[in-house]
Amino acid sequence: MNHEHYMNLALLEAKKGMGHVAPNPMVGCIIVHNNQIIGRGYHTAYGLPHAEVEAIRSVTQPELLREATLYVTLEPCAHVGKTPPCANLIVEKEIPRVVIGTRDSFSLVNGKGIELLKSNGIEVIEDVLHTECRELNKRFFTFHEKKRPYVILKWAQTADGYMDKIREEDERGSFPISSLASRTLVHQWRTEEQGILVGPTTALNDDPNLTVRLVEGRNPLRIVVDEKGALPLELNLFNNDAKTLALIGNGVEPRYACELARLDTSGPIAWMKALYEANVQSVLVEGGQGILQSLIDANQWDEMRIFASPNEITRGLKAPQPKGKLVKQETVGTDQLFFYTNA
Numbered sequence: 001m002n003h004e005h006y007m008n009l010a011l012l013e014a015k016k017g018m019g020h021v022a023p024n025p026m027v028g029c030i031i032v033h034n035n036q037i038i039g040r041g042y043h044t045a046y047g048l049p050h051a052e053v054e055a056i057r058s059v060t061q062p063e064l065l066r067e068a069t070l071y072v073t074l075e076p077c078a079h080v081g082k083t084p085p086c087a088n089l090i091v092e093k094e095i096p097r098v099v100i101g102t103r104d105s106f107s108l109v110n111g112k113g114i115e116l117l118k119s120n121g122i123e124v125i126e127d128v129l130h131t132e133c134r135e136l137n138k139r140f141f142t143f144h145e146k147k148r149p150y151v152i153l154k155w156a157q158t159a160d161g162y163m164d165k166i167r168e169e170d171e172r173g174s175f176p177i178s179s180l181a182s183r184t185l186v187h188q189w190r191t192e193e194q195g196i197l198v199g200p201t202t203a204l205n206d207d208p209n210l211t212v213r214l215v216e217g218r219n220p221l222r223i224v225v226d227e228k229g230a231l232p233l234e235l236n237l238f239n240n241d242a243k244t245l246a247l248i249g250n251g252v253e254p255r256y257a258c259e260l261a262r263l264d265t266s267g268p269i270a271w272m273k274a275l276y277e278a279n280v281q282s283v284l285v286e287g288g289q290g291i292l293q294s295l296i297d298a299n300q301w302d303e304m305r306i307f308a309s310p311n312e313i314t315r316g317l318k319a320p321q322p323k324g325k326l327v328k329q330e331t332v333g334t335d336q337l338f339f340y341t342n343a
Helices: 003-015 051-058 062-067 086-092 112-119 130-136 138-146 180-192 200-206 268-277 289-297
Strands: 028-033 036-042 069-074 097-102 123-125 150-157 162-164 195-198 221-225 244-249 259-263 282-285 303-308 325-332 335-341
Touching: 003 028, 003 036, 003 051, 003 069, 003 097, 003 130, 028 051, 028 062, 036 051, 051 069, 051 086, 069 130, 086 112, 097 130, 112 123, 130 138, 138 150, 138 282, 150 162, 150 180, 150 289, 180 325, 180 335, 195 200, 200 221, 200 289, 244 268, 259 268, 268 289, 282 289
Parallel strands: 069 097, 097 123, 150 282, 150 303, 195 221, 195 282, 221 244, 244 259
Antiparallel strands: 028 036, 028 069, 303 335, 325 335
């Protein structure tokens, strides 16, 4: 059997769960009998059945499972969480062979599912398209292995390297630099991450809503760093359009009412610790300059996505200097988009 072919199909299934399953991983499953696909499924949403369950349920001739091979992008779970253990179901259905893309590093699984399968006489083949399966769930693996969210830094800058104009005192409102096509793409990215984060200066100056308006999809959790609790209640971040989490210093009483995460200390390490404890698996950081630079300096980031506009403003707030490895460049509208990884 062509294990890589069927694992690729399982990966395609898994990707259908993008933006809906966090803090769970995206998982896809394909069931094959005599080189014919007899079942397929994916994890559709957090709290709903896992991919293996969906695939097994889709099989119209269950007796064929005793002669089938199950392909799954991530090690089947062996613990009781929101749903029963998938490894137990595979054993119960007497599926003789399981092909796995990568192990699950979550402490409650991490080899236990594989051991359960093997101890019940099931042949287990591991690490088929391992790199691709790890990449698919880079947010999940970063969260469990580094004990912090997967962090994507995003900003737009002019051709001469500025990310905002020089503002007059009390000047409020956004200052668009990138094209409409780029801004639409950012709204799509928002639907793919669990949270979107800004600092107090951006919250105050731009008064962003941080919701999805230019595309269809769910709104992410809005996160604002406000260590001093000084932001006013009237900001859009504190309206009812989406949920908001404020990262705020201990002993500080804010004027707004939203979910709070208390910080032991100040700075990016404390922010990441608070988000990890709040079970936020990934964040798209949209500013401001101080927040972005702090995360870069503390090496608390995984990707940079930078829009470069052809326009110039000659003076303004300088954008951070890109770091990491440039992995891709593309054109979006009138802008150039650069992707960096923290390699």
